[in-house]
Amino acid sequence: MKVRFTSLAVVIGLIIAGAPLKAQQHNMPKDYVVPTDPAVRQKLAQWQDLKFGLFMHWGTYSEWGVVESWSICPEDEGWTQRKGPYSATYEGYKKAYENLQTTFNPVKFNPEKWVKAAKDAGMKYVVFTTKHHDGFSMFDTKQTDYKITSPKTPFSTNPRANVTKEIFNAFRKDNFLIGAYFSKPDWHSPDYWWPYFPPKDRNVNYDPAKYPEKWNQFKQFTYNQIEELMTGYGSVDILWLDGGWVRPLTTVDRTVDWQKGIKFNQDIDMPKIAAMARQHQPGLIVVDRTVPGEYENYTTPEQEVPATPLSNPWESCITMGNSWSYVPGDHYKSVPEIVQLLVKIVSRGGNLLMNIGPGPDGDWDTEAYKRLQGIGEWIKINGESIYGSKAIAPYSDGNTYFTQSKNGKAVYAFVLGDGEKVSLPSSLTVKLNNTKGLKAARLLGSNQKLKWKTSENGVLITIPAALQNSNLKNAAVFKFEYR
Structure with missing residues (x-):
């Protein structure tokens, strides 16, 4: 090498x-x-x-x-x-x-x-x-x-x-x-x-x-x-x-x-x-x-x-x-x-x-x-x-990174931690370039659907206290599903 x-x-x-x-x-x-x-x-x-x-x-x-x-x-x-x-x-x-x-x-x-x-x-x-x-x-x-x-x-x-x-x-x-x-x-x-x-x-x-x-x-x-x-x-x-x-x-x-x-x-x-x-x-x-x-x-x-x-x-x-x-x-x-x-x-x-x-x-x-x-x-x-994913703009925004499923039905937002532990706020704005047809948002590893609404900068999601305090490591991944 x-x-x-x-x-x-x-x-x-x-x-x-x-x-x-x-x-x-x-x-x-x-x-x-x-x-x-x-x-x-x-x-x-x-x-x-x-x-x-x-x-x-x-x-x-x-x-x-x-x-x-x-x-x-x-x-x-x-x-x-x-x-x-x-x-x-x-x-x-x-x-x-x-x-x-x-x-x-x-x-x-x-x-x-x-x-x-x-x-x-x-x-x-x-x-x-x-x-x-x-x-x-x-x-x-x-x-x-x-x-x-x-x-x-x-x-x-x-x-x-x-x-x-x-x-x-x-x-x-x-x-x-x-x-x-x-x-x-x-x-x-x-x-x-x-x-x-x-x-x-x-x-x-x-x-x-x-x-x-x-x-x-x-x-x-x-x-x-x-x-x-x-x-x-x-x-x-x-x-x-x-x-x-x-x-x-x-x-x-x-x-x-x-x-x-x-x-x-x-x-x-x-x-x-x-x-x-x-x-x-x-x-x-x-x-x-x-x-x-x-x-x-x-x-x-x-x-x-x-x-x-x-x-x-x-x-x-x-x-x-x-x-x-x-x-x-x-x-x-x-x-x-x-x-x-x-x-x-x-x-x-x-x-x-x-x-x-x-x-x-x-x-x-x-x-x-x-x-x-x-x-x-x-x-x-x-x-x-990760697997079978594609790159999607804006690719990254600060400590948040993005991928898209191969069929285009899902976008994933990775929120990187500072070290091993990932701490989530009560609300989070995710910079999605496309919100048309968005039907659901959730955190991978949890079946709980999250409340969300479109905002000027993308999507504002509300994160329940239980998920904020969960033992998230390395990177938290949010999945945004489209119709």
């Missing part, structure tokens, strides 16, 4: 406090390309209705509790700084980092436990890091021995060693959509970082035009790995491609800082990859993030929330803690913070992909389970205002 989102069309209204440093601005495309394949459009519409997904960054880096992959990148940035006993020299550190393969043994791995917690929290899809930039494959690839199923890796003797397959199967059984995160750059591959030259930065360390045979080998390696994921791991709904510096040189935007460092054409032939992937997985959503065009089926602002709705499908990917990957003692966002993030994102028509990093033992921090439980308690009461 480590991507920053800036929009050419909107001003970012929210930047997540305590978010990890980011290495990639994410400029929104000026002209979103609508997929021509009806099956892809149908899958996108299905995905947009789900609203809440689980992201998981997991690899050998969790053993050290360091940032995923980036500490082996020879760039002088905050997220790439080496720490620990091996940090004195780059080569010594990289060798020790890659040697983590020989000690990685997540014996507490139990994806069914994750499925239950995620499902109870109201999550509907999952995206898992099958391979991050460091090149360590969390699946049984035949293209490299740098993988979790290698005899070099202690966990390879476990019957569930192919963790990608186990995760996908477990979540699919509970009707989650399945997303395969895959890093296009591979810093372990000798065909990307050729050992003949030292790596200089995140990019390929030779000129592919000067050494086309080597680059073609890397293209074939990438194609083969993606085809393995598309053919041996059951139904896959999303191919989530990261590492946007691997792209055709013609797509580079020199006004974006991180793209200024892209010197070579790193075209891996996305048309060929996408065609192959969709042949095996009809209707597959392809997310070639930060590369505008027909293979960025939805956009992915990172650690941020747009201030206004976007005109194309989108998803904010945000960490539950401060880090994408496991860090001991990480600070987790509170339940109110996460619920309110979900509300704000959905009110703008987007999805929230919430990341939790499993630890080296193969389990999540107990704090993550607590957060999911609290989110689920709120979702069980208020889920109808």
